[in-house]
Amino acid sequence: MAPRPTVNRRQAVERPVRASRIAKTKKEQAIKVPSDELEAAVNDQVLEPVYGAPPAWSEGRQQLCDAIPWFRCTQGAMYHSEGFCYGFLIDADGGSRTYIDEEIIITRIGGCCTKDSGGNLTLEKNQDPDNALVQSIIASQNSRLAVGLVIGSKNKILNRDLPHRYNIMDWFRVTNVWYEKIGQKHGVKVRFEKLNLAEKSWWAAKDSLPLVPLDERDFETKPETLKCEKCSTESVRLYEDGWMCLDPGCVDFWKIENASPPAELTFNPDFLSFRSRPDPAIQPHYSLVPDLLSTLDENAADVSTSRIAWKGIVCPMCFKCIRRTFWQGWKCDDDSIGEGSAKSCPFQKFMNMNPVSLRVVLDHFELAPIKRAIVFDRKFSIPEIDDNTFFPYRKLTYKLDGVGSITHFVSNKTINSRANGPDDLFINLQRGDLGLKRFRLQSSLVAGTLTSHFAVNYGMPYKYVVSVDSKGFDEAPNDMLQALGRLSWATEKAVISSGDKYLPPNELLTLGYFEEMKIGFHDDGESSLGPSIATLSLGAKATMFVRMKYKYFNGSTRRAEPKQIGTLLQDDPVLKDCMFEDERRTLKEEFDAGEISQDEYDHSRRALSMGRKGKEAPVTIKMELHHGDLVVMHGENLQKYYEHSVVPESKLRFALTARYIKPDHVDAREIQKGQFSLAPDQIYDGK
Numbered sequence: 001m002a003p004r005p006t007v008n009r010r011q012a013v014e015r016p017v018r019a020s021r022i023a024k025t026k027k028e029q030a031i032k033v034p035s036d037e038l039e040a041a042v043n044d045q046v047l048e049p050v051y052g053a054p055p056a057w058s059e060g061r062q063q064l065c066d067a068i069p070w071f072r073c074t075q076g077a078m079y080h081s082e083g084f085c086y087g088f089l090i091d092a093d094g095g096s097r098t099y100i101d102e103e104i105i106i107t108r109i110g111g112c113c114t115k116d117s118g119g120n121l122t123l124e125k126n127q128d129p130d131n132a133l134v135q136s137i138i139a140s141q142n143s144r145l146a147v148g149l150v151i152g153s154k155n156k157i158l159n160r161d162l163p164h165r166y167n168i169m170d171w172f173r174v175t176n177v178w179y180e181k182i183g184q185k186h187g188v189k190v191r192f193e194k195l196n197l198a199e200k201s202w203w204a205a206k207d208s209l210p211l212v213p214l215d216e217r218d219f220e221t222k223p224e225t226l227k228c229e230k231c232s233t234e235s236v237r238l239y240e241d242g243w244m245c246l247d248p249g250c251v252d253f254w255k256i257e258n259a260s261p262p263a264e265l266t267f268n269p270d271f272l273s274f275r276s277r278p279d280p281a282i283q284p285h286y287s288l289v290p291d292l293l294s295t296l297d298e299n300a301a302d303v304s305t306s307r308i309a310w311k312g313i314v315c316p317m318c319f320k321c322i323r324r325t326f327w328q329g330w331k332c333d334d335d336s337i338g339e340g341s342a343k344s345c346p347f348q349k350f351m352n353m354n355p356v357s358l359r360v361v362l363d364h365f366e367l368a369p370i371k372r373a374i375v376f377d378r379k380f381s382i383p384e385i386d387d388n389t390f391f392p393y394r395k396l397t398y399k400l401d402g403v404g405s406i407t408h409f410v411s412n413k414t415i416n417s418r419a420n421g422p423d424d425l426f427i428n429l430q431r432g433d434l435g436l437k438r439f440r441l442q443s444s445l446v447a448g449t450l451t452s453h454f455a456v457n458y459g460m461p462y463k464y465v466v467s468v469d470s471k472g473f474d475e476a477p478n479d480m481l482q483a484l485g486r487l488s489w490a491t492e493k494a495v496i497s498s499g500d501k502y503l504p505p506n507e508l509l510t511l512g513y514f515e516e517m518k519i520g521f522h523d524d525g526e527s528s529l530g531p532s533i534a535t536l537s538l539g540a541k542a543t544m545f546v547r548m549k550y551k552y553f554n555g556s557t558r559r560a561e562p563k564q565i566g567t568l569l570q571d572d573p574v575l576k577d578c579m580f581e582d583e584r585r586t587l588k589e590e591f592d593a594g595e596i597s598q599d600e601y602d603h604s605r606r607a608l609s610m611g612r613k614g615k616e617a618p619v620t621i622k623m624e625l626h627h628g629d630l631v632v633m634h635g636e637n638l639q640k641y642y643e644h645s646v647v648p649e650s651k652l653r654f655a656l657t658a659r660y661i662k663p664d665h666v667d668a669r670e671i672q673k674g675q676f677s678l679a680p681d682q683i684y685d686g687k
């Protein structure tokens with residue numbers, strides 16, 4: 001029998017491969033493409049079909065990160081956590097001298113980059129050994145931890161027609177981590193080698209050669225490694241063009257025989273073709289494609305609202321990563337982006353939502369509180385306490401000078417346990433389908449981020465924080481109207497005590513929080529809302545934080561660049577406890593009195609902030625919201641100047657918030673949605 005050729009080379013490399021950013025077809029491999037034709041070459045590329053299909057995929061980054069535990073990073077190429085690299089994305093820009101074939105990937109590790117005018121990432125500082133990404137990739141290599149790889153469809157180096165935006169590849173081992181000179185800086189590169197060499201990769205070209213069996217592979221031949229004469233560091237020979245010392249601390253770093261290497265380098269075929277002997281000790285930490293659903297016993301108490309149960313899953317029918325957008329579970333065709341094969345996937349998994357009992361979320365359920373004992377932390381505002389006017393509620397009032405007030409009606413066991421009271425509402429809201437869903441945040445750092453809570457809106461449309469489709473109050477279940485009765489009572493009592501006119505609510509937003517869900521700092525809206533907003537808390541305890549908005553605290557908007565000053569406030573209200581309160585007040589008085597010009601006013605204000613980093617305002621009000629408590633925020637400018645966030649504890653909480661939406665901000669056809677009349681047993685008497 002004729003001897004076989006060197007098998008690894010037949011698999012991966014048959015001729016020298018130029019290490020470039022340009023994707024090349026097999027025929028073009030040694031052809032140099034001028035850089036000004038780069039864009040056109042990439043666009044005109046004829047992509048080859050792939051051999052198989054990815055084990056899981058996603059059209060959105062958020063969906064991918066939610067479902068795949070080894071890739072929970074919505075930005076950057078590397079997912080690292082607690083000092084290890086678990087997952088890596090190969091997408092548009094792998095940097096210069098990138099390489100991909102069926103089993104090998106050579107790429108930079110990402111980080112320390114900015115985008116140049118052409119949209120390419122360039123290193124803006126050296127990547128040193130203390131960099132977290134560098135440490136993580138080395139830690140994974142040293143502890144023989146397999147790394148999961150994902151390939152994005154913007155990758156043009158592989159030259160394959162990838163089926164989806166993000167495609168799970170397989171587990172890889174880290175075989176080499178080294179430094180290269182990239183522009184004027186040094187950055188870290190990595191060579192990944194597919195762990196399972198016994199199975200053909202799905203991303204191989206459809207007409208590619210069959211896989212070389214393991215027992216015919218050469219695991220002995222390794223690329224040449226030489227010791228530097230200057231620093232004694234051993235470095236592997238990466239490029240055909242010549243050996244280079246890869247220690248960035250050495251005077252001979254990145255030089256071929258004392259000279260800079262050519263701009264375009266050709267990979268050393270031995271570096272591409274060597275394969276590591278299978279090693280059973282190299283294992284991943286996670287499953288490549290987790291089957292989360294098989295582990296969720298929906299009949300077990302409280303599983304359906306636990307943290308793990310609102311992670312994304314991989315659709316068992318079409319393998320798409322899907323997020324839990326519905327209160328009851330996952331629906332494959334709901335979380336689709338663009339056209340995709342899964343648009344019509346019928347998979348849906350709605351869980352048995354066994355009601356979570358109050359016993360589970362309230363430590364002191366039945367035992368307390370008969371009267372809630374409250375300890376106030378002197379770091380925050382201390383409220384006025386009134387135990388009499390609205391007995392059995394304790395009324396706590398926080399005053400925000402010249403802005404408004406926050407009234408906290410503290411509930412107790414007697415109030416909560418009355419018929420149609422908070423205890424009943426908490427259980428009843430869990431029966432049936434209220435239509436609670438997670439929506440996309442309108443503005444978020446990463447596009448497509450979902451809220452960390454479920455929402456449903458009744459009454460007038462409320463579109464400030466999330467775009468929630470509103471249902472009319474005529475469709476609202478009795479429990480919502482019972483809650484609306486309480487909220488109307490609380491609003492009226494809080495507003496009338498402050499001497500203002502009471503406007504009955506015409507909108508009710510219900511938020512549902514599972515374990516570890518929350519709502520970050522936001523305001524409820526300025527121009528479209530009336531001055532009063534009332535919330536009823538049900539279930540788990542939560543903490544509400546109130547702070548001044550950044551621009552009112554600092555006197556200017558956030559700066560685009562650290563050295564710049566943001567835009568100064570046109571009309572600075574100089575709120576109590578803002579930065580440079582005294583100076584800003586004096587300047588404002590001088591300006592209002594015509595003693596200084598606009599230029600002088602702005603110049604002096606800029607001088608105050610010069611050289612100072614803007615910062616978030618400290619929290620001024622911190623409230624513990626318990627089951628049955630009612631909170632009313634009141635004041636024309638409260639939502640303009642202040643923002644709030646709420647962080648619940650335990651496994652289930654509802655917040656029902658009633659607002660007055662100004663009818664002139666609502667489409668005339670929607671106005672009737674906000675009309676309601678309460679039946680006698682839905683009107684609340686404060687007991």
Ligand SMILES: O=C(O)CCC(=O)C(=O)O
Pocket residue numbers: 509511519524535537542625644645646654655657
């Ligand atoms: O969960 C809460 O208590 C507050 C909810 C909230 O801030 C909102 O609906 O805007």
